Amino acid sequence: MVSDAKYGRTDSTKCPHSSIDASKTYDRFASVTTGTQEICDLKQTCLPSKPRGGDPYPGVYKYLNVTYECLILGGWGIWEPFGDCSATCGNGIQSFQRKCNNPVPETNETYCIGDHIQNLECDASPCQGSWGCWQTVGHCSHSCGNGTKLKVRECNNPVPTNEGTYCEGENTTLEWCNLRECPVYKWGHLKDLNLTKEELKDFMKEEINELKANLTVDNKNTSSAIRRRISASDDRPSAASFGYFGVVMLATPIVLMVCLDFNHLFPECVKRRIAK
Incomplete structure (x- = not known):
């Protein structure tokens, strides 16, 4: 590190030259500390430039007197x-x-x-392949009675690299599903006998007759028939009169509406009558 730098001559014996008179005293210099620091600090070698402020000793052989301190520069160790x-x-x-x-x-x-x-x-060393998780593909083959479903897996946990070996084993398997027993039907076994329609009718004759008997409607036991049996008839004149009166009351508004709207309902008939 440069602490001081002087350009000029302060001693007749330093840097001897023919232009220097040994009996003469020289004491002129110019400070160039700042410029020298800029050029030489933290450098192992440097070449200072001339001062910018002019020549302190025109015609005299001069020198640069630098005072500095050597510092230890850091160096990198190994990685x-x-x-x-x-x-x-x-x-x-x-x-x-x-x-x-x-x-x-x-x-x-x-x-x-x-x-x-x-x-x-x-x-690092080669990556050996390893299986990922099993994944179900599709649905169970049967809704009941020991079905199967397909499951697959991939060699991606991890994927083999750097010439690593592929996963050992199969990438597909079948798994049992819907193990519950299927409902048993009375005639379910007939589908495996390859019987004709007539043979099936004959085979199921008793069951069919039983179904017909259970499904036949007895007209004597319908609700209307039961009401007729349990409802008593009313032969009183007042009851009949009251019924007729009700019918008249219901029919009167309808007749009035038809009469009032006759011209709108049948305009062609009205035109023909007027024309005659």
Whole structure:
């Protein structure tokens, strides 16, 4: 690190030259500390430029007197693994780190330049294939009585990589389903006998007659017949008169409505009557 830099001549014996008189005293210089610091700080070698403020000793051989202190620059150590590979098999990522300790820098200004962590691809062992979960495909083959359904699985947990072996075993299987017994029908066994229609009728004759007997309607036991038997007749004149009166009362409004709307209901008839 540069602490001071002077350009000029303050001693007749330093940097001897034919233009220098040893018996003469020289004491002129220009400070170039700032410019030299900008060019030389943290450098192992540098070439300072001339001062910008002019020549302090025209015609005299001059020199640059620099006062500096050597600092230890940091240097990177070797890359070392930082953690494990991200994958247990196949290609993964692994972090590596290095330390600024070769040598250790003296100050923060001389710290190593560059990244101290990097991620590199790591090549683990081949991934052997492993089966995923069983998945049901479709429905049960029967609604009852020991059906089966298809189940499949894929070699994707994980998928084999880097020449890893494929999963061993079958990727399909059948599983029992709907194990409950089917309902038993009285004539269910007949479908396996390949009988004709006439043979089936003869075979089921007794059962058919029994069904007919159970399904036949007895007219004597219908609700209307029962009401007729249990309802008493009313022969009183007042009862008959009351019935006739009710019929007249119901029919009168209808007759009036038809008479009032006759012209609208039958306009053609009205026109013909007027024309005559």
